[in-house]
Amino acid sequence: MGIPETRERPNAGFAEEPASKRVKFDAPAPAAAESESQKPPRVKGLAIIKEEYLITAPGQRVPEPATIDDDAAEAGGRTAAPDPRDAQQKGPKGGKRKKQQGQNKERSFGIMSDAMRLCNSIAWTPEFSPRPCKQGERCNALHDLRKYLKEGRREDIEVFGGVCPVWEKFGKCPSGWRCLFLSSHMKEIEHEDGRKELVLVSDSDKLASAESNEAEDKPEEKRYGVVNDVPPNIKIDLSRKRVNFEKSDQYLAWLSKDTELYRFHHHRHKDDVDETKDYRAQYVEPPFKPSEKRKIYFGRETPALAPLTTQGNLPFRRLCVELGAELTYSEMAYGLPILQGDKQDWTLMRAHESEILPPRFNPSGPVETGYDNSKDMRFGVQITANAPWIAIKSAETLTRFLPHMRLIDINCGCPIDQVFKTGAGSALLDTPSKLERMIRGMNAVSSEVPITAKIRMGVSDHKLTAQKLIERLTLGGEEMREQQGAPGCAAVTLHGRTRQQRYTRAADWSYIGECAALIKKYNTTKNDLTDTIREVEENTLPNGGKMYFLGNGDCYSHVDYFDHVDNAKVDTVMIGRGAIVKPWIFEEIEKGQYLDRSASERLTYIEKFARYGMEAWGSDELGLNYTRRFLLEFLSFFNRYIPIGLLEYLPPSLNERPPAYRGRNDLETLLASRDYKDWIKISEMFLGPAPAAFKFEPKHKSNSYEIEAEG
Structure with missing residues (x-):
């Protein structure tokens, strides 16, 4: 049900409620005022729960995490790109130590595959019509289908009535014989010679709508409704250095010469008269200018879902888009693995077809001339790099191979730390010259795709550098x-904390507001800097000369959102942890009111995540357990939601x-549990019993903590 706001906000939302449903709390009735005085006082860092729902005495400080590792939401579980110096390090047996890459390598989730591996040559074909096995006699996988079904996999699971959700929706299951709902889309037919053959069943009516995107020759590589699925041959070419980076190589060669020339003139002695020409006279234009960039738009009606490593996976983004998120970002990928064709980092680039639809916008709002909403989309990609050449080549690679x-x-x-110590991530805050070279170079090779940046206030608390960097x-x-004119950065997102603070303090929205004011000033200054002698090239200025500014940090309700847009004067707000705890925050923003989601409604979101996970990762043993793993990570935040109806203060x-x-x-009560065993029970409602080999260890193994008030 909808819960009215605690204070009146005219035109805060986009869908006005009837007057009978809108209640003013600014001037409470006498009885209401009396009940207000009976409420327990607010305590910093403590959510005041109505007395009838308390288990302990009112006001008692109960066990609670002293430090919740919310770094896990933004970049936890990923290891940094490998450092070339590590190649010299030796492993325990004298061999070279291979650094682990990808997500959550510091945590073990157990074995998530079948007991016996079924060969791909028969995984999607009728029993008597297998494809040729590429490995031939060297193949050590199982080629006996009936043996696999009897001994190589566990029994079908009974959730969703035993019917495969993917097959039920699309008419065909990409998991084939490995599907754990196999009995719902297989049958045994008898031939004239008496032989009985197992075949997979498809629904032609449902399949017709999905066939256009299907890779018939390699069905294992296709997931319905997924875009930006880069073919394996491209990743192989990247790993074997067979991709030509023509644009990047030309730009990097020019950058190297220009940098050397600038340094020579900058450091030469003032009495050195051998050189008659100054740097400006010898400056040579880059080999090419960036082409006219596609104009983008950030506005009051476009709340953005922040890039969230691990938590920001495709099923979760899809759920948020369904609930009103207008802009989404991929999980953070490392530039070097992208260039090396790393499968895991390229997987992060996949998006759902709902993310490539145009975002909502208000034509009468502050839309820049030339913006075409029909050519815009929701999905953006985030990368990190510690060297300009990595960032520049990554931008060219992504632009070439990602159509959406x-x-x-x-x-x-x-x-x-793993990212910072390599010189990437927040380490770039202390190297503004390097960051500027990255953005200029990325703009030069990214065709029409705009380049943006996400920053923090600074590295340390006593040295805030965001204003100078902006x-x-x-x-x-x-x-x-x-x-060269402006770098061409189309938008900047400022997270209102320093690296040193991590998530231990509240986001500083007053500082974000100061930076927003500077952005408006600088957008005007750019026009003043131009003159008839050296006019800034138009194609170096994003969005016709405007750089958008987004704020990020501690947005947990529509009240927070509109306060930040109205008071800090940001173009829009990027929402991270608030969306994981309460994915329907985007719907609250659209409607301009609190939404007190019932437990059954919240369980529906978990069910949708499970269904979307199976569509993205498969309904086989591996796909189900990937879905279970990421669902449990989601539930580790989702349990922190406190129903609006239980709170004393809004x-x-x-x-x-x-x-x-x-x-x-x-x-x-179950959904509010902080016990990871309860999270596993919830996952089993939609993914069946977890296999014995599956493991899940929460990031916090102890439940005895104390509340830490924010500074």
């Missing part, structure tokens, strides 16, 4: 501005922790 991409965002805010991203450094705060409480029914 709104923009490329360079991560300059990731606080994780000036540089808007106007360009003084040493490069005169020759608006709710993302950083407040509740005392022990019970829900309005048993299901609501």
Whole structure:
């Protein structure tokens, strides 16, 4: 049900409620005022629960995490790109140590595959008509289908009535014989000679709508409704260095010569008269200018889902889009593995077809001239890199091989040590010149795809560098501005914390507001800097000369969202942890009111995540357990939602922790559990029993903590 706001916000939402449903709380009735005075006082860092739902005495400080590792939402579980120096390190047996890459390698999830591996040559074909096996006699996989069905896999699971959700929706299951709902789409036919053959069943009526995107020759490589699925041969060519980076090589060669020339003139002694020409006289234009960029738009009606490593996977983004997210980002990928054709990092680039639809926008709002909403889309890609050549070549590679991409965002805010120590992520905040070279180069090779950046306030608390960095991203450094114009950064997102703070303090929206004011000033300054002698090239200015500015941090309700847009004057707000805890926050923003989701409605979102996970990763043993793993990661945040009807004070705060409480029914109490064993029970409702070999260890193994008030 909808819960009215705690304060009146005219025109806050996009769908006005009838007057009878809108209640003012600014001037409470006498009885209401009396009940307000009876409420327990607010305590910083503590969510005040109504007394009838408390398990402990009111006001008692109950066990609670002292430090919740919310770095896990933004970049946890990923290891950094390999450092070439590590090649010299030896493993325990004297061999070279191979660094682990990909997601959550520091945590083990057990074995997630079948007991026996079925050969791909028969995994999708009728029993008597297998495809030729590429390995021939060397193949060590199973080629006996009936033996595999009897001994190589576990029994079919009974959730969803035993019917495969993927087959039920699309008429065909890409998991083939490996599907754990196999009995719903297989049959045994008898031939004239008496032989009985097992065959897979398809629904031609449902399949017709999905056939256009299907790879018939390699069905194992296709997931319905998924775009940006790069073929394996391209990844192989990248891994074997068979891809030509013509644009990047030309630009990097020019950049190397120009940098050397600039340094020579910058450091030469003032009395050195051998050189008669100054740097400006010898400056040579780059081999090519960036082409006219596609114009993008960020506005009040386009709340954005932040790039979230592990949590920001394709099924979760799809759920958020369904609930009203207008802009989404991929999980953060590393530039070097992208160039090396790493399968895991390229998998992060996949998007759902709902993410390539145009975002909503208000034509009467501050839309730049030339913006074409029909050519816009929701999905953007985020990468990180520690060297300009990696960022530049990655941008060219992504532009070439990803047809559905709104923009490329360079991560300059990731606080994780593994990323920071390589010089990527938030380490770029202290190297503004390097970051500027990255963005200029990425713009030069990314065709029409705009380049954006996500930053933090600074590395350390006592040295905030965001304002100077924003000036540089808007106007360009003084040493490069005169020759090359603006860097062409289309948008900047500022997370209102430093790297040192991680998530231990509240986001500083006053500082974000100061930077938003500077952006508006700098957008005007760019026009003042131009003159008739050296006019800034139009194709170096994004969005016709405007750089958008987004704020990020601690947005947990529509009240927070509109406060930030109205008071901090940001173009829109990027929402991270708030969306994981409460995915329907985007719907609240659209409707302009609180939505008190019942336990059964919240369970529906979990069911949708399970269905979307099977569509993305498969309904076989591996796919189900990938879905289970990411669902459990989702539930580790989802349980932190406190139902609106249980709170004494609104608006709710993302950083407040509740005392022990019970829900309005048993299901609501279960969904609030912080015990990971309960999360596994919830996952089994939609994914069946977890196999014995599957493991899940929460990031926090102890339940005895104390509340830490925010500074």
